Amino acid sequence: MRAARHVRRRLLATTFVTALLAACAPLQTVPGSVAVVRTASPYFELDGRLSATDGERAANGQIEWRHAQSTDQWTAYSPLGQIVARLDSNAAGAELMLADGRRQRAASASELLPALIGVDLPLQRLPGWIQASPQADAEVRSLDEVGRPSLVIDQGWRIDYTEYLNPAADALPRRLEISRGDARVRLVIDRWTLQP
Numbered sequence: 001m002r003a004a005r006h007v008r009r010r011l012l013a014t015t016f017v018t019a020l021l022a023a024c025a026p027l028q029t030v031p032g033s034v035a036v037v038r039t040a041s042p043y044f045e046l047d048g049r050l051s052a053t054d055g056e057r058a059a060n061g062q063i064e065w066r067h068a069q070s071t072d073q074w075t076a077y078s079p080l081g082q083i084v085a086r087l088d089s090n091a092a093g094a095e096l097m098l099a100d101g102r103r104q105r106a107a108s109a110s111e112l113l114p115a116l117i118g119v120d121l122p123l124q125r126l127p128g129w130i131q132a133s134p135q136a137d138a139e140v141r142s143l144d145e146v147g148r149p150s151l152v153i154d155q156g157w158r159i160d161y162t163e164y165l166n167p168a169a170d171a172l173p174r175r176l177e178i179s180r181g182d183a184r185v186r187l188v189i190d191r192w193t194l195q196p
Contacts, residue, residue: 035140036147036169040133042069043195048188050076052118055182059118063187067127072109076116087116119183122155129159130187132173156180165192 044067051060061084062077074087086097089109096104096112106112114120128134129152138154144161146169152159163175172192178185 034147038133040128040131041194045193047191052185
């Protein structure tokens with residue numbers, strides 16, 4: 001009886017240690033894949049669908065984003081296509097205009113983005129994330145079969161790339177999920193326009 005208990009305890013301890021080591025092990029890339037060099041475009045436009053939650057509140061609808069080096073314009077639409085809010089930013093500051101005419105101003109778009117989408121994302125990292133071109137200090141945990149990022153960890157955020165526009169190595173993401181704790185943003189990009 002005592003021997004059986006000892007064997008069970010050893011088996012349980014071995015199983016626990018194995019599971020712990022597996023959880024700590026780095027994620028693997030697809031065998032034979034080599035990371036593709038990806039450079040984020042400083043100018044882009046995208047149209048897509050976004051759903052976001054911070055664990056308590058949730059929002060979803062369509063989104064348009066026009067990005068340049070010193071300006072951003074976000075327009076959020078309800079699922080029925082009505083404008084809900086618009087966020088404009090430049091070097092002088094940012095302004096959020098709501099559908100009811102109310103306006104909020106701030107020194108930067110980072111301060112107002114949570115009011116637009118419901119999640120406080122690091123706006124300075126977001127252009128690289130959505131183009132699957134994270135900054136050099138981000139950790140690319142896994143690659144897909146053609147060398148594109150499939151999982152990136154950056155500043156505590158997890159970015160999962162679940163679909164690209166096409167099979168080409170330089171294809172832009174079509175579906176991605178960004179999460180940290182209870183915060184979660186899902187983005188489906190229906191149209192990309194990159195400008196040189």
